[in-house]
Amino acid sequence: MSFQAKRLCKLTLGPVLMLTSALVLAAGGETSQVNMSPGVTEVGKNIYDLHMIILGICTVIGLGVFGVMFYSIIYHRKSRGVAPATFHESTAVEIAWTVVPFLILILMAVPATSTLLQIYDNDDADLDILVTGYQWKWKYEYINENGENVSFFSNLKTAQGEIHNLEAKGEHYLLEVDEPLVIPVDKKVRFLVTANDVIHSWWVPALAVKKDAIPGFINETWARVEQTGVYRGQCAELCGTNHGFMPIVVNVVDQSEFDQWLGEKEKDAAAVKKLMAQNFTLDELMARGKSVYARNCQACHGANGEGGVGKAIAGSPIATGDLATHMDVVIHGVPGTAMQAFGGQLNDVDMAAVLTYQRSAFGNNMGDKVQPIDVFNHKKG
């Protein structure tokens, strides 16, 4: 092997090693995606095209620049006995490589502008959904001009055991929720995005939608999905401790299926209203409270009430003390801490259940029942 050849080998070793390992992994595990996906919306395809064009332009320029550089590295080395040239400027060349990139950029700006304008065309939506970011879950509210809005929270469903490596991780690890957003296919759905506490960002790559959720402001964005299916995303803006654990799942269905689903949701809402007037037994409250706790409180207060981000519930002076104070804490939250106001997030039935549960679970033995009507009265003051 000649000296140059050896040299060349050495110089290319790094990138080659890296690329091959990347390719081997990419080919070996079919799960490893290496590029943006065009997704399932027209906007997404346009963005994908922009991405590929600009990537192509960069690759061509890069090959040119690196080609010249490697030519020099190989042929203009001192060990070949070359005498260095002395030129150090050339107005023509310098103008050329200022003007040509400028022109390329103007060409690039044209499709970029038109796609941007398309993204910003928020008018004439078929359906409006208010998306609200909370620490650390999403709330979806279907705006219904002639009736009650349907709304619900969407929480991470992945079990703590999976996260802490105690059980096997499922296929959609960290990308699964208890209740997905459901939208109809081929309809222009407008998302009104806001937040309750800090800034979040609602991102579903397949829909090519990413919009910051900012407290006090409502951002608009939209998607017209062309294919039914389940699409997954995540919060994209650092929003505190559990930022990595607030996924988004969008279930895109046919219009008829959507109508049916929305109808059921409306019925459920009516049913909860009825429950509000009902009295429950301790067992009923405890059973319901357990699941409410698991969904809404466990992430901070621990599966056994041992605490974590939040204080321990087991033996807590609040949960084993005066009921009114306990209600205050959960309904209005503790300002300036991670303990949010759950008054607007849980309906009165769930609120009553979780309060009862906290007072009599984890070794707490208050044994008292909180009924929906108590919560209602407390809220009224």
Add this chain to the structure above:
Amino acid sequence: MGDYHHGPAKGLSRWLFTTNHKDIGTMYLWFSFAMFILGGSFAMVIRAELFEPGMQLVDPAFFNQMTTLHGLVMVFGAIMPSFVGLANWLIPMMIGAPDMALPRMNNWSFWILPPTFLVLASTLFMEGGAPAFGWTFYAPLSTTYAPPSVTFFIFSIHVLGLSSIMGSINIIATVMNMRAPGMTYMKMPLFVWTWLITAFLLVAVMPVLAGAVTMMLMDIHFGTSFFSAAGGGDPVLFQHVFWFFGHPEVYIIILPAFGVISQVIPAFSRKPLFGYASMVYATASIAFLSFIVWAHHMFTVGMPVAGELFFMYATMLIAVPTGVKVFNWVTTMWRGALTFETPMLFAIGFLILFTIGGFTGLMLAIAPADFQYHDSYFVVAHFHYVMVAGAVFSMSAGIYFWLPKWCGRMYNEAMGKTHFWISFIGFNLAFFPQHFVGLAGMPRRIPDYALQFADFNMMSSIGAFIYGASQILFLYNVIATIVAGKPVSDEKVWDGAEGLEWTLPTPAPYHTFETPPLVK
């Protein structure tokens, strides 16, 4: 002051009270290396946690503290002070001045740094933990929802800003007033030029950062609502103010690096820098443009479309002068007589990898595409290509290049080259796959991730450990050189090196250019 030609004082007081630009430069460099190790160890914690899906080593709250402190320490503790150190050592020697213009302030601007970082690091042990809101500290996460230690963080930022402003004023004063006779502006080495422009950027934007943290302080402690919508304020205002500082800041980091590369490549190509004048103009236009592109970090906050278009076009424009620089460096190598000592290897590494980072920057500038890239690992890959392979590689190039001049001893070339190759491979293994996971949809700043990102994250972690380990070799090589390197006495050290600093004796004496040289 009987004996003007005194040497350094003895013991600790030499370092505490020194006003000598070389001593202060040395302290800056060692301090920044210490911060590089500290920030690097935070990064190792991050990459260890991300080695596999699932939470293994740390909890999410601590993870966020690590990402925050890693960013802050690397930007404000490692990269910025390291280039100030280089400036202290080199600017007087390059322009034929005996010292910096304001030597006492020079001492002060260094010595306020270590206690400040002590304060910042101590927040890790405070109740509620260290700041956990990212190095960009977006409100209201950094105000209403911040841990109590945020007040110490604000204090640290204020003092760091003070240090930077003092350092910059010093550099501006030195370059404007202390050039040797005949050293006109257009004869100054590019490193001096890039630092002069950087210093102006710093003086312009550090007060803006101070304003941002002061508003935070007011919101937290004095009942104002600058950034709280509930009180009539605007959380997005924070981002505008922050990025009005933040974007120029990234050029503050990279321009001195450009300067180093512009000294190293000609030396090992044995050919003058191509397009000196256009380099100066390109640097100045990058600096100017850097003030009007800040909202490209905010394409998804819901700006009006006109704003969106303006910031997209302006950002795309930055690629032009950046391209000019790259073309000039490559043309400098063209038909030179190249050798590949360690500084040149790092410079070539810089050239390749920084260019890749510039390309991804151009991609990020395309606003509609940025809706997919933003806050994903693609951005993380982008800025590590420009900051690590850009700023840190050029710093390594600079240290290997000037170290023999400073201490009169040659570093171990084989070890230097090994350091380069391990760094280069480790760096790319760590950060190239991050482009892939970012494009596939992995958000940044998450402590755990979905299974489809697992392979590339593991690669990334392995690469990061390799890169981290290679810095120990660097440390060893530098210490071994200073203590027992092969003595060099040749003034030029490198046969292709040009500039006033190479006319001085090797090692550079404690006091240099007490009588200014005449520059023809």
